[in-house]
Amino acid sequence: MTAVEEPRTAQFVRPDGKEKVTGAGRYTADLTLTGQLVAKFRYADHTHARILRIDATKARALPGVLAVLTHEDVPDVLYGGMVKDRRLFAKEKVRFEGDVVAGVAATTAEIAERAAALIEIDYEPLPAITDFEAAEHNSALVHEDWESYDADDVLLRAGNRMGYSTIVKGDAEAAMSAADVVVQSRFVTDPVQGVPIEPRAVIAQWQGDKVTVWTSTQVPYAARGGIAHTLQIPESNVRVIVPLLGGGFGAKCDFHYEGHIAALAKAAGRPVKLVFTRREEFFAVGHRREGMVIELETGARSDGTLLARRGRLVLDSGAYCGEGGFFAQMAAMHALGPYKIETADIESSLNYSTNQPSSSIRAPTAPQVCWALEQHMDELAEALGMDPVDLRRHTLVEEGSVTATGQVLERIAMKETLEKAVELIGYGKELPDDEAIGIAVGWWPCFTASSGAYVKLNGDGSGTIITGAQENGTGAVMAMPKYVAEELGMQPEDFSMLYQDTDAAPSDMGSCGSQTTFNSGRAVIAAAVDLRDQLLDAASEKLEAARDDLELVGGAVRVKGSPEKSVTIADLAGSGTFHGKGAGVIPDGPEASPAEGCLGRLGLESFHAPQLIAHAARVRVDRATGVVRVLQIAAAHDCGRILNRIGADGQVYGGVVMGIGQALSEGTQLDEDGRQRNAHLTDYKLVTASDAPQIDVAWIETDTPNAGPKGSKGVGEPPCVPTAGAIANAVAKVIGSRVRALPMTPERVWEAGS
């Protein structure tokens, strides 16, 4: 195990770098097609209401309007991830303020807006179901027809409960009563938004029966599938292209508005473009980090050994499932955390409400549960009279530990990350009275998926990589020429890339789950190896040398030990017909043996090649105002081998700063009807350059069994997992009490400290 000590300047310029710094790069909203119309939506006028009548006559009559669509104008199909519970256009009911009732395409934005307002809709208003904790017992349902929905049975749905999962190990009740010390805590969290700086945009254009859709999605293949399903056309008639993507953070995962715009373009007979306002980017998207209620109870022996953990978690799914169906089980796993616990009884519910739908935002469920659990662990340390770091030293998992779900952990560097964070922050040093240091740890799995790629050699010896991977900005795709060049003895600059175009490469999971390098990278490397083998065969013939005696170096194939006997790759390339293809072998997953009582198993009961994280935060609290300033974060990660240091560091800097926002200022506030009160950047406050602290990054490299290519694990999501927990523990030390609501705004900190 070694700490990475590599200079952190770029090893090569990211292929999309020049266009991004010169303004030449095109994002979706920068595109204009001849004859293009502008789309606007008519959103729900109530957060929960039955639709009695829709009359679009006046809107359709407005000059400049070329299409108005409601549910009557598109196939009557439901879509969704693990539960198909949503239509493109609301039919019987509206279930949150961003439900789309109608769409308009017109020659100008002003006309489209006027037309949308002219649509007459009669409603029977229904009481909003905003209290997601009580929703489970509410006889009023968000989805009256939930039983008829096409859904994964493992979710254990019932009424307003969309998903349910438990983790049971041993007799937690008996173990709890035998414990020397028992602590109980309850925490609540506000919903949080992804807030990519690029608002989403979609353009659709039909040519005959085929539609091309340019869209700011993280998951082009899922978008293609959604268009094909909702419009009932074959996927081969749909091409999804993602121009440069201006960030996503999960918010642009899932199929969203591509179906609406493709349908409008078809009806209008013209290309149609949608660009969201920042307000729509907040309230309309069915995609935010979910609010939660987290109740934890832990019993420990006086030496700190964790005898029992009980937990009850309630998550707000909002109005629809989206792709967040797995949240109940994921949250339950984070309520255990990377700790050795002898018995466990965790129950986790994902409930429908008439709030904005929840779906994946960077490490979904983890930052909130980790924030709660890590405060709870500090409360336990206090009750035990132990130092919080010592308690974690005693209880964190290590190689050979068995988790509560029966997974035997292999080589991991959990404790090493803790020690590194403790060292970097200077834990234990003298601090002014208004400062303190807090520690938090977390974990996150790698996700395996199939992918496929091609690498072709052009006639001049340059190459082109064709991958289904999606670049959301992290640089994960931009680093692929480096991996290919390494296999072929060429330079990264020798390769162009064709990516984020569904007609080009085989299907890919897209930019989600920190898995681009893990899966798409594996496929690209496999394609490069296939091409290398072909080049070696050709060179073997040309050089009249045994294949095993050849090597690829410096843009040529040469005989080992006799560099004068060589042929350049450009000479081998001929007319440019060499092409490699590959998918790579998906590494085996770890086995888990959860107890019979574990329900709602969606495959997350074991964490594949887990990434381990320890953050330490030094904060200053103004006791008079409750204002918290984060002065320093030390972030130590075990993400396996680091393949691209500047890219990996960038994920930590960005993730930590996002975590600081979640800790202190980012929270969506709802009124009593479930409407957002702060759907703009003035009152939903992101961390700015002058708020961001010194961040020290450390990587603990391990030889991870079943890792991704070259020993890598994921990197993108873990950096935002424990940041809020570390900050919370530091704040509690200064003010002498716990802040039990997230974000920890000045009002909440002041109130807790008073």
Next chain:
Amino acid sequence: MKVATTLTVNGTDYAVELDPGTNLLAAVRDVIGLTGSKEGCDDSECGACMMLLDGKPVNSCSYLALQAEGSEITTVEGLASGETLAPLQTAFLDQGGVQCGFCTPGMLISATALLEQNPSPSEDEVRIALSGNLCRCTGYDGIVKAVLSVADAA
């Protein structure tokens, strides 16, 4: 009713006809056709639309285009000299200051204005100068290092 005017962007004069309510960002992006400047919020909150007006940074989404008549407007497209990137542009790439790139045009404009006014800023001065530009990817680390590296070199 459209009004005829001339806007000078990156040293080129453009004769345009604009509705009086058109903001500078829309005029430059949609009428003149330079899409490097981005719209992130239309409300002066994010800074992605930032342009220089006679050397001073403005949020062009909240500035009426007709008011810019007679001013030198500089967008991100005007920072490089032909194929040669400005030192700040190179530094952003070298230091990991670019990820998704959507805030980059505004950041570069903001940083250019800062260095013009204060060629050797402290780290705090850089952070304060850039605090009107939101970035969600980088945690600002690579951006601040990039600006400081250019300042040091100057």
